[in-house]
Amino acid sequence: MRRVRxxxxxxxxxxxxxxxxxxxxxxxxxxxxGKLSAVAKGVRRARSKLAGGTxxxxxxxxxxxxxxxxxxxxxxxxxxxxxxxxxxxxxYAHASYVAELLDSLVHDESPDPPLFDLMLAxxxxxxxxxxxxxxxxxxxxxxLARLGYGPEMTHCVICSAAIGAGKAGFSIAQGxxxxxxxxxxxxxxxxxxxxxxAMREMVELPPEELAKRRIAKAVGEELExxxxxxxxxxxxRPLRSAEFLGS
Amino acid sequence: xxxxxxxxxxxxEELEKLPGIGPKxxxxxxxxxxxxxxxEAAALGEAIREVKEKVGTCRVCFNYSAGDLCDLCADPxxxxxxxxxxxxxxxxxxxxxxxxxxGRYHVLQGLIAPMEGAGPDSLRIxxxxxxxxxxxxxxxxxxxxxxVEGEATAMYIAGLLKPLGLKVTRIALGLPVGGDLDxxxxxxxxxxxxxxxxx
Ligand SMILES: [Zn+2]
Ligand SMILES: [Zn+2]
Numbered sequence: 001m002r003r004v005r006x007x008x009x010x011x012x013x014x015x016x017x018x019x020x021x022x023x024x025x026x027x028x029x030x031x032x033x034g035k036l037s038a039v040a041k042g043v044r045r046a047r048s049k050l051a052g053g054t055x056x057x058x059x060x061x062x063x064x065x066x067x068x069x070x071x072x073x074x075x076x077x078x079x080x081x082x083x084x085x086x087x088x089x090x091x092y093a094h095a096s097y098v099a100e101l102l103d104s105l106v107h108d109e110s111p112d113p114p115l116f117d118l119m120l121a122x123x124x125x126x127x128x129x130x131x132x133x134x135x136x137x138x139x140x141x142x143x144l145a146r147l148g149y150g151p152e153m154t155h156c157v158i159c160s161a162a163i164g165a166g167k168a169g170f171s172i173a174q175g176x177x178x179x180x181x182x183x184x185x186x187x188x189x190x191x192x193x194x195x196x197x198a199m200r201e202m203v204e205l206p207p208e209e210l211a212k213r214r215i216a217k218a219v220g221e222e223l224e225x226x227x228x229x230x231x232x233x234x235x236x237r238p239l240r241s242a243e244f245l246g247s
Numbered sequence: 248x249x250x251x252x253x254x255x256x257x258x259x260e261e262l263e264k265l266p267g268i269g270p271k272x273x274x275x276x277x278x279x280x281x282x283x284x285x286x287e288a289a290a291l292g293e294a295i296r297e298v299k300e301k302v303g304t305c306r307v308c309f310n311y312s313a314g315d316l317c318d319l320c321a322d323p324x325x326x327x328x329x330x331x332x333x334x335x336x337x338x339x340x341x342x343x344x345x346x347x348x349x350g351r352y353h354v355l356q357g358l359i360a361p362m363e364g365a366g367p368d369s370l371r372i373x374x375x376x377x378x379x380x381x382x383x384x385x386x387x388x389x390x391x392x393x394x395v396e397g398e399a400t401a402m403y404i405a406g407l408l409k410p411l412g413l414k415v416t417r418i419a420l421g422l423p424v425g426g427d428l429d430x431x432x433x434x435x436x437x438x439x440x441x442x443x444x445x446x
Contacts, residue, residue: 015362055395056395056396086398087402089403092399096360097361247368
């Protein structure tokens with residue numbers, strides 16, 4: 001089946017690189033086609049019509065055409081540029097992290113509209129003053145669950161006992177929660193009940209709701225200690241923006 | 248490439264590593280070098296060797312320089328109260344080409360880009376701060392590109408400079424968002440400089 005020559009997509013720019021003297025190459029996460037890379041010709045020149053909408057993080061309506069190897073951006077209408085992400089290093093770094101994480105987790109051209117909506121809501125939240133750790137931990141949990149890598153959060157990964165309000169642990173290698181006894185036996189890191197509650201709640205909450213929440217600092221730190229290595233466990237290589245955030 | 252004698256294939260391989268040079272261009276350039284006179288080819292080889300040997304960075308502004316101090320820092324005619332901060336040496340050249348600016352420069356040698364692993368520590372930001380503290384500057388102009396990286400870097404630096412109590416300005420973004428200073432025409436650059444605003 002031949003591909004249509006030009007088509008429109010809702011897109012988020014998750015990576016932007018210079019390709020040559022004048023051209024740029026963008027990695028897009030689109031609602032209709034999933035991840036794809038496209039060349040934005042002449043984008044580095046002053047007065048380029050494509051420059052605004054092909055900026056990193058930009059939410060845009062794009063018209064693409066199938067090129068020889070990569071798609072070609074033919075028209076862009078920026079919808080949201082998320083300007084505040086540029087004004088605050090912390091937000092900029094967290095937005096870079098979610099973009100890089102999404103880029104490394106998804107394969108080219110496997111559309112997933114709810115995942116697009118999650119990414120969009122997360123960028124909006126980061127831009128609108130939402131709490132970066134809450135949004136990012138929520139994004140990690142949701143994106144992993146969506147792709148089938150989500151951690152077990154209700155039962156013990158060893159003995160299948162239900163995890164109640166008592167002592168519990170978390171094992172990255174085993175993929176989730178352990179009951180107190182198994183956690184002891186396997187030397188799994190302890191997991192505070194408040195952190196487990198937050199995880200369960202965050203994975204269920206609609207992404208727009210996450211932007212209105214703020215997890216307690218200690219819970220956020222515990223979740224970061226658990227989820228960052230858990231995320232890395234599923235990646236081929238470490239994320240540069242994660243190192244940036246850690247420093 | 249096996250049809251070419253080894254030394255020619257090697258030159259093609261080396262040229263292909265250059266940015267924007269594909270296999271076809273590399274082949275064309277290599278054949279051009281081969282057809283050129285021995286003097287011309289030697290001059291090219293010598294220029295490449297010399298640029299690596301003699302060009303370093305200026306110890307004050309981090310522009311490229313053949314000496315300890317670049318020509319701009321050594322020039323007594325430049326205005327010591329104005330400091331213009333740019334991402335790289337090409338942006339500095341673009342500003343100079345546009346003319347109209349008579350102050351000093353500071354080259355960051357990059358922009359903050361978390362996804363590229365480029366943090367504030369990999370740039371010449373600490374050097375900028377000590378330079379600003381030690382000088383008698385009236386104004387620091389942030390002239391990084393109007394891209395996400397350029398803006399974020401400018402805002403970050405503005406946050407560090409403001410507490411020092413001096414005037415910090417950002418070039419006007421009549422320069423289109425996403426554009427590259429290096430590719431803007433001179434009039435656009437002059438206007439963006441004239442229309443700079445305090446941040
Ligand atoms: Zn158990
Ligand atoms: Zn200098």
